[in-house]
Amino acid sequence: MVSVDAERKAGEGLPVPKRPAPGAQTIAVWAVMLGLLAASIWSFIDLDISFATIAAGIDNAADFVSRMLPLDFPSIGELVSLTLQTLAIVTVATALSVVLSLPIAIFAASATTPNRWLGGASRTLIVVLRAIPDLVLAIIFFRMFGLGAVPGILAMGLHSIGMVGKLYADAIEELDRGPVEALRAAGASRWQQILSGVIPPLLPQIIATALHRFDINLRTSVLLGYVGVGGIGLALADALNTMNYQRGMALAFVVLILCIAVELISGSIRTALLGRANSRRRGLLGVFDRLSDGWVTRGNATHEPQRTKSGSIRVAPPWDGDRIRRFLGLSAVVIIVAAAIVGAEIDPVAFFLGIADFPATIAHFFPPSDGDLGDLLFESMLVTVQIGLASTLIGVVIAIPIGSLAARNVAPNATVAMAFRVLIVCVRAFPELILAIIFIVMMGLGPVPGALALGIGSIGLLGKLVADSLEETDVRVQDAVRANGATRLQIYGAATLRQVLPAFVAHVMYQLDVNIRAATLLGIVGAGGIGFYLLQANRVLQFDVVTFILLMILAVVLTLEAISAWVRRVVI
Missing domain, CATH: 1.10.3720.10 (MetI-like)
Known part of the structure; x- marks a missing residue:
């Protein structure tokens, strides 16, 4: 197909360059x-x-609808309890992935890694964690820690490093190197350069990626209910396994509403965090955009030094409305994560006992064996690839x-x-x-x-x-x-x-x-x-x-x- 510029040149009798x-x-x-x-x-x-x-x-849809209607919702108290338990598990898992992904991303990014070997090892770790399904991790952790929230939190948290760590590492490599070079010229140590020149400008991307991953982990928690992770996913799995479609589809409807609400809220916050003021939406979707106004910095900061009333250069930002809102937002995040840890009902004794039992647990998984099902497993793997392609x-x-x-x-x-x-x-x-x-x-x-x-x-x-x-x-x-x-x-x-x-x-x-x-x-x-x-x-x-x-x-x-x-x- 001829480009517009080529058509113009041909019309004017000018030579048209050949496409390489x-x-x-x-x-x-x-x-x-x-x-x-x-x-x-x-x-x-x-x-x-x-x-x-x-x-x-x-x-068969009519028959299915007749079997699922009327929807059988749990009592309000039970539904609230299941929802809060699910949100607590997902929140702690997402927070864990952010805490672990940041140092891994710093080591993986070429701009901040101490050496290329550590950078390569960190990138490999990110790829492997992304490739291991969270369901498999949950199976391993259930063997270690037994029933409870810990297996699901660890499975989703570690698997999330594969995505969160990669995005953080890529974002670090795209940052402006000017502030880091200025700190290095002033004699700052390597970690001072990272804490002052990398983390602050990366903060919007850190939060936006965490919100996106929270959205994904919420969906994953439903799947992990089939291997015992608590919350709505476990209740949904129990209902469907017993062919109680009225209760199962009622819980599925709750999951749908929850996912839509999380998608709208997190999407609006991400839009505000990344400074896309021109992408504000209309109608119902725009309500969430307007609610997020003023709670984040929109990327229009100036590099000019700020001065106090006496004329001296201010070394810390003033406690204006914007800083107060950011402080309140950060405090809210800390409180929410702390409340989620409590709500997830993590048993520290069982956790440390599981860690101590790790060598014995991992021994059950090795050496690998096909269990005399090799041909069947390879055929099923081919079907899996076909499902993905189709x-x-x-x-x-x-x-x-x-x-x-x-x-x-x-x-x-x-x-x-x-x-x-x-x-x-x-x-x-x-x-x-x-x-x-x-x-x-x-x-x-x-x-x-x-x-x-x-x-x-x-x-x-x-x-x-x-x-x-x-x-x-x-x-x-x-x-x-x-x-x-x-x-x-x-x-x-x-x-x-x-x-x-x-x-x-x-x-x-x-x-x-x-x-x-x-x-x-x-x-x-x-x-x-x-x-x-x-x-x-x-x-x-x-x-x-x-x-x-x-x-x-x-x-x-x-x-x-x-x-x-x-x-x-x-x-x-």
Whole structure:
């Protein structure tokens, strides 16, 4: 396709520069993408995902609705107790991940690491923790600490380092080096440079990432209920395992409302923290944006020294309204975390006994063994990969038009953009596990419900990424094409879509990574794949098989992550 500038030069009789031939890596990337597309289509067909299959499930929807209605909500006291317990576990887990991720990120970032060996080791630790499913960590910790909140807190907290630590390390490397260099020139030690020149400007990113991870951990807590983590997840698992769909779907509805509320509140705080004043939303969504005003610094600070009334330079910021609000906000965070630790009912004696018993516990998991199920496990792992590929294909096909209509510079008007933004928020708030359970009840056990659940779940994340990328395009290119008389659809194809194509590729690879990780776990509710055998091995105490399955998952996830990182590095 000829660019607008090339068309102008050709019309004026000027020489048009030839587009350089694509490099070998670019060709290889597109070959890989075409291969993944072919594998996704094959997976879609091989899993027997068809309109007939979906229609058969829809026919069972009426029966399912009759079995779940009327919803049977717990008493107010029990519901409040379950909700507070869930929020306490998620809060402590998220706080733990932030506390552990900061030093790891400092060691992992090239700008702050003492040496490259420590930096490489820290990056490797981040990758490994991200690759190990939190469900597997929970299984290990339940063996160590028994029932209670501790296994879930440690599982979610350590697994979260994989995402939180990476984002913190990347953010550190993108910081302005000026303040650190100034502190070094003034004779500050290395840790003084970090505490004064790195942490303060990184603080908005620290809080924003923690809020995002809290949102993810809230969904994860529902999944971990199937292995004994308390709160709403455990109550939901108990209800569904006994086929009490009235109570189970009532609890699922509570989880949905809770996830939507957390998404709206945390999203507004993140928007304010990162200084996106121009992205304030309208209507109900804008209420949360307005509530967050004034509680954070919007990034418009000046480097000019402040002076007291006597004229001397102020060495500490004044206690004005902004500083008082920040102090109150920080105090509220400390109080909330402290209350969550108390509410989680952590038993310190059991915790230290579990730590002391770690060598004996870990011995149960080694050496790994396939338990004479090798062929079956490898076949299930292949099904897991197929679920990830097919669900990503479903998500891409649906998310691109939805994400496009959610972008303000593509949608016909602001009302349409807002409507699709709200749709994306609602889809993101619905945990894939609950979707999988609903599809299983409608369609029966197997990989199809898992693929459909992850496919619909992909719409939330991928649709948001697509919409954000489209809104970040250069509008001048679109205006140039519009000036030549192009229609809205022509502008989208010739100017807007071409600009974000590399970002689209990166988003698709990221979504594929997320879906394959999620597909390894949905099997615990019968949605096909390796997760079923993982849960069964844990139930019959075959921990050596658990380790074998974990190594299989690690091999697949790390291979895909390496491919995804390479693709994103080439196309971005």
